[in-house]
Structures are given as structure tokens and as C-alpha cells.
Amino acid sequence: MGDQIVAVKAKRGQRSKESIREDNELIILAAAEKVFAKHGLKGSTTKQIADVAKLPKSNIHYYFHTKLNLYRRVLESIFVEWMKAAEPFNTYDEPKEAIRFYVGAKMDLSRTRPFGSKVWANEIISGAPEMEEILSSRLKKWVDTCVSSINTWVELKKINSMGDAHTFLYMIWATTQHYADFDYQLIILNNGKKLTDSEFEEKKQQVIGLVLRSVGIEP
Amino acid sequence: MGDQIVAVKAKRGQRSKESIREDNELIILAAAEKVFAKHGLKGSTTKQIADVAKLPKSNIHYYFHTKLNLYRRVLESIFVEWMKAAEPFNTYDEPKEAIRFYVGAKMDLSRTRPFGSKVWANEIISGAPEMEEILSSRLKKWVDTCVSSINTWVELKKINSMGDAHTFLYMIWATTQHYADFDYQLIILNNGKKLTDSEFEEKKQQVIGLVLRSVGIEP
DNA sequence: ATTTAACCTGACCAAGTGGTCAAATATTTT
DNA sequence: AAAATATTTGACCACTTGGTCAGGTTAAAT
Known part of the structure; x- marks a missing residue:
């Protein structure tokens, strides 16, 4: 850069x-x-x-x-890109495909734009003072459609029920963003070595596998 | 407080x-x-x-x-408590029990000590400058024993393989800590309401369920 | 060619910043 | 009770902070 x-x-x-x-x-x-x-x-x-x-x-x-103004512009630009990565969930009918592509896209973003993810994380951790509006309007809306997709899949017995669909969605967010936000920790626990592109690709497939199995889909 | x-x-x-x-x-x-x-x-x-x-x-x-000194003391005290919560993994032989209790303990910590989790998250996000030693020695050691437990379970066909055991461990960390680090976001997406104790207990069981299923254990 | 409008930046400022210190107070030891 | 030790805190300091601004340079419009 x-x-x-x-x-x-x-x-x-x-x-x-x-x-x-x-x-x-x-x-x-x-x-x-x-x-x-x-x-x-x-x-x-x-x-x-x-x-x-x-x-x-x-x-x-x-x-x-002002610094605050610049900060808001950064947040906005991250949010836009995240929403783009979130499209798969509404464009695929089959849960297996939808989840596979969404988790994959989120993992890719963690790899290619880790700073953005960290800014977002920092903002939420400190109470989301500058993002409350984005969250409660635009993100909330997207989450709602997502949750109803998941619920439909459950009703059609395409996936196992996990009780509240939010729990599943949050697991996806947390697990994928972990690879951006906690990358320093992952490096240290990987004996100081950053994952190569192919190793990361492998990790991505493992994560997809775990997520799919967690709702009863055999990857 | x-x-x-x-x-x-x-x-x-x-x-x-x-x-x-x-x-x-x-x-x-x-x-x-x-x-x-x-x-x-x-x-x-x-x-x-x-x-x-x-x-x-x-x-x-x-x-x-100094401020730095105080900060280090805070980090140290958080680490100690986290290691205490991590014991189940080595005290239960059956993966179902071990995972259930470990995930439960981590969820409880996210509920009772969210600030600690956030300090930790902040420290990692900013490059872990004050924690590299803790991570690469004490945490690494614990992770290694954990990973070999998981691998043993895989060999005994008690759980499904996920490729690298770290992937599974990181999913547990990410998912459970999400409930502390991103609590503001969760509140906003929950229409501004904090989860009650019993609602949180329910969430905890859902998370445990997802994690268990992700390695093929029926909860 | 000259005016206009946008870009550039060193010098500056009021408001914090982490940290020190000496003097005052409180407890413990003798 | 007096000496020794530990706690408390307002006043202070060198340094950094976000932000301003005047005076300059460069490109666009006339």
C-alpha cells in the first residue's frame, strides 16, 4: 500500500x-x-x-x-464493501450455496481488507457512537431479510434449527472476522508465520465446512 | 461497579x-x-x-x-481468568462434555466480564505489542495441548475432522467473545434491548448446539 | 495575459497529555 | 509521644493534540 x-x-x-x-x-x-x-x-x-x-x-x-469527519468516511466505505459481500445470501436459494459463498466472501474480505474490519471492530467495541444510525437502519434491515431466509430454510427442513437465526449469523460474522481482527494473534500462534495464500484458502474451506455442518449440511 | x-x-x-x-x-x-x-x-x-x-x-x-504499567496489570489479570475458564478442555475426556463446559464457561465470561474481553481484543487488534510474550509462551502452550486433545478425538472418531484443529478452536473463541466485544452491536440489532439473564442462557445453549454440531456431535 | 478558484503548507495556538514533586495528612513503629 | 513510614493531592511542566490561517503555488476560466 x-x-x-x-x-x-x-x-x-x-x-x-x-x-x-x-x-x-x-x-x-x-x-x-x-x-x-x-x-x-x-x-x-x-x-x-x-x-x-x-x-x-x-x-x-x-x-x-476534521478527524471525526475522516473517520466517518472510512466507516462508510467499509460498510459499503461489506454489504456488497453480503449479497450471496439473497441471490442463492439453496442454503448450501448461499452459506458457502457468503462465508467465502467474508473470509476473502478478512484477507484483503483486514484494516477495514479492525476499524469496524474498534468502533463497535467502543460503543458504536458514530455508527448507531448505520447499524439500526441499514444493517438491521439486511439482518432481518437474512434471518427470514434462514428461517425459511429451517421450515423447509433444509437445515437444522438453531433456535434463533441470529445466533447462526453472529457465528458466521465472528468466525470470519476473527481472521482479520485477530490476525496478529493467529500469526503468533502459528509460530510467527503468516498464512500463505494457499494455506488461507485451505482455512477458508475448513471454516465453510464447520459452518455448514453446524446446521447439519454435509459439505 | x-x-x-x-x-x-x-x-x-x-x-x-x-x-x-x-x-x-x-x-x-x-x-x-x-x-x-x-x-x-x-x-x-x-x-x-x-x-x-x-x-x-x-x-x-x-x-x-505509569499508564503502561497499569495496562499490563489489567491484561495479566484478564489472562489469568481466561486460563481458569479454559480448564474444562483438559478435565473432561468426552468431547461432548469438554466442549459443552468450555463454550459455556467462555460465554459466561463474556457475560460477566465483557470489559476484560474488550481490552484483550483491543490489544490484539493493535498488534499485541504488550502481549506478545504471554501469547507466544503461555497461550501457545495451552493451545498446543488443546489441539492434541481435539486431534485425539478425531482419531477415535468421536468427532468429525475439520482439517486443522486450530480452525475449530478459533471458531469457539470468536463466537463466544463476540458476545462481549460486539455487545453494543447485538443490542442495537436486538431493537435496543439488552438480553435478560434467561435469554442469554438460551443463547448460550444455542451456541453450544451449533459448536457441537459443527463437529458432528448431536447435542 | 490576467483573473479566479482550487490546492498546498509552515507557523501557530489553545487545550489536553503523562508524569513529577513537595507539602500535608494518616497510620505504624519505636 | 515522637520518629518513621505510607498515603493523598494540588500545583506544575514539557510535550503532544486537533485545528486554524495567511500567504504561497498551480491549474482553469475569462
Whole structure:
């Protein structure tokens, strides 16, 4: 990611105002996501973000005005991507396929965008002060449709009942996001080695297997 | 918890030096756990901790010297309690019982000590800078014995294989800790209502059921 | 070519920050 | 009761914080 920033900055010289703004906002958002992931809203400083973005601090304030504003933009962008990953649940009729693709997509996101997941986790842990609205309106809505899908599957005897469908959904969230939020712990317990891409792919299949079996589907 | 602090402070007047130290350390540790849970190490201030503990800031420094020192003490105390909850895995021979009791104990901890779980989560998310040693020595050791228990069960065909036993263990951690770390999100998605004790007990049984089924045990 | 509008940034500031310290008070020991 | 030790706390300090702003540079519109 650092290389990306350098690359974009290097080809300066003759850029349109529009692309300048676009580029810099992306650079700053990426840097902010990284820093917020590590230290949360309160623990992160605009100076740190500026340093990661390789821009002067004033520049961050020029584009996003306040730290809180920048933070909200980061959260919003993460939420949008998560919702995109959540589509499988409503596009597949068969639980086996729906669950397989949803869990797979969530695992992929944990792998490709771990910082976003961590920012989200930090925000919830600290009481979700900036996300209450997103959660209680947009996320709630999605969860409701999801829960009714699951309930339908239970009624059709396609999967075992787990009592409250939320419990199953939360297990999926927790298990998949664990691979992003707790990645440092996983590395330490893996003797200091990060999983390779193929090892991660294997893990992904194992997770899918456990989740499917938990509702009685043989993977 | 606030009431506890008040109660302890109220009965002052004639206390031994020893009990003064003991009491105040407990009060400060409890306050620190609460504040660190919400804002992490960097985002928390000694003033906040002092306010929650209802003591002057200097007093916090008198007992624990530095913020980092206090933070380490909080982490250590959480780790000790988690290891206690982890015993079932090595005291029961049958996977059904071992898993049932372990998952139950972890769920109970999420209910009774959510702040501790959040401090832990924050620490890992921010790269585990203060816990690397605990993780790579003491936790690693426990995980290794756990993994070999699981593998034995697989060999004896008492449970289904999930490939790598770690995957199963991490699912248990993630799912149970989710009920502490993401409690705000769960409340919002539950229409703003916290789970009652009996509702939580029900959730606990559902989680146990899912986990058992995920390795092919009928609960 | 000149005006206009957007971008850039070093210098600056008021409000915290973790931590120190000396003086006051309380308990324990002699 | 007096000396020794431990607790308490307001005042203080060097440093960092988020944010402002004036004066500059660069690109776009006239």
C-alpha cells in the first residue's frame, strides 16, 4: 500500500484539479483506515495519518476538515464493501450455496481488507457512537431479510434449527472476522508465520465446512 | 461497579495501610479495565481512569506509576481468568462434555466480564505489542495441548475432522467473545434491548448446539 | 495575459497529555 | 509521644493534540 501511495504521488506534475482531489482523498482514506485500525478513533492522531499518507498534516485537514469527519468516511466505505459481500445470501436459494459463498466472501474480505474490519471492530467495541444510525437502519434491515431466509430454510427442513437465526449469523460474522481482527494473534500462534495464500484458502474451506455442518449440511 | 467503588470508599476512616493499598488497587484496576475496554491503551487517559475510580489522577500514578504499567496489570489479570475458564478442555475426556463446559464457561465470561474481553481484543487488534510474550509462551502452550486433545478425538472418531484443529478452536473463541466485544452491536440489532439473564442462557445453549454440531456431535 | 478558484503548507495556538514533586495528612513503629 | 513510614493531592511542566490561517503555488476560466 505504501508503494501505491508513492506511485501515485510520483507521477505528479501535470494533473487536473479533479484528479488531484480524487487521488489525495484515496491516499488519505487508505492511510486513515490503516491508522484507525491500529489505534481507534481516539488513539489515532492526524499526524500519524499524515505521515502514513506522506502528506503534511494541514493537507489532511484541507480535504477532510476534521478527524471525526475522516473517520466517518472510512466507516462508510467499509460498510459499503461489506454489504456488497453480503449479497450471496439473497441471490442463492439453496442454503448450501448461499452459506458457502457468503462465508467465502467474508473470509476473502478478512484477507484483503483486514484494516477495514479492525476499524469496524474498534468502533463497535467502543460503543458504536458514530455508527448507531448505520447499524439500526441499514444493517438491521439486511439482518432481518437474512434471518427470514434462514428461517425459511429451517421450515423447509433444509437445515437444522438453531433456535434463533441470529445466533447462526453472529457465528458466521465472528468466525470470519476473527481472521482479520485477530490476525496478529493467529500469526503468533502459528509460530510467527503468516498464512500463505494457499494455506488461507485451505482455512477458508475448513471454516465453510464447520459452518455448514453446524446446521447439519454435509459439505 | 460504580456503586462498588462508592461503597468501598465510604467505609473509610480507620483502615490498615495494607487494606488501603489492596482496596485502591482493585478500584483502580476495575476502573482501568472499563476505560481501556472503551478506548484502548493509546486512546485512554489517566484522567478518565481517575474519574471513573473517583480518585485524583496523582493517586493512580502513586499506585501504578505509569499508564503502561497499569495496562499490563489489567491484561495479566484478564489472562489469568481466561486460563481458569479454559480448564474444562483438559478435565473432561468426552468431547461432548469438554466442549459443552468450555463454550459455556467462555460465554459466561463474556457475560460477566465483557470489559476484560474488550481490552484483550483491543490489544490484539493493535498488534499485541504488550502481549506478545504471554501469547507466544503461555497461550501457545495451552493451545498446543488443546489441539492434541481435539486431534485425539478425531482419531477415535468421536468427532468429525475439520482439517486443522486450530480452525475449530478459533471458531469457539470468536463466537463466544463476540458476545462481549460486539455487545453494543447485538443490542442495537436486538431493537435496543439488552438480553435478560434467561435469554442469554438460551443463547448460550444455542451456541453450544451449533459448536457441537459443527463437529458432528448431536447435542 | 490576467483573473479566479482550487490546492498546498509552515507557523501557530489553545487545550489536553503523562508524569513529577513537595507539602500535608494518616497510620505504624519505636 | 515522637520518629518513621505510607498515603493523598494540588500545583506544575514539557510535550503532544486537533485545528486554524495567511500567504504561497498551480491549474482553469475569462
